[in-house]
Amino acid sequence: MSIRHGLLALLTQGPRYGYQLRVEFEASTGATWPLNIGQVYTTLSRMERDGLVAPGEQDDQGRVVYAITEKGRSELSRWFGTPIAQADRPRDELVIKLAMAVTAPGVEVRQVVQAQRTATMRTLQNLTRAKRAEAGTAQRLVLDSMIFQAEAEQRWLDHCEAVIASLSPNTPPPADPSRTAPSSQE
Structure with missing residues (x-):
């Protein structure tokens, strides 16, 4: 910035x-x-x-x-x-972390993803609470941006988890209490 x-x-x-x-x-x-x-x-x-x-x-x-x-x-x-x-934005440490976790021996990548998912969900909840308390337009736009980024991170983590599961199909993904259960139509 x-x-x-x-x-x-x-x-x-x-x-x-x-x-x-x-x-x-x-x-x-x-x-x-x-x-x-x-x-x-x-x-x-x-x-x-x-x-x-x-x-x-x-x-x-x-x-x-x-x-x-x-x-x-x-x-x-x-x-x-x-x-x-x-390209002008700084490197994304989470992307680097997961890329390294995939290649490092002995790292349980699913646990890394799950820990990040939990932290991101907590951040999303805190940002949402802060947005309700803020009144100024500038502050709201900043918080909205951060909320959208956290939501995008959650979607990306879903994608990472799906890719990892597809590469090792015998291991089910960890249970995630923050995610909703699939609907009966899926």
């Missing part, structure tokens, strides 16, 4: 100092991606170096406020207008 672009977007609302940016970033994302204050100031420093922000005067408490520059606005506009490519 681009902290840089998130901070630039916040600065379009007016000059801010680092702590304000951190608080507003976390509020906008429903505190889903907490920021370290050092990360905020490091990013601001790099953006200043790149001409995307300009520091202002210190306030009474010694805090420096930053403002977005025209170059920063252009960069933000470019970012908003450019789709994020799948």
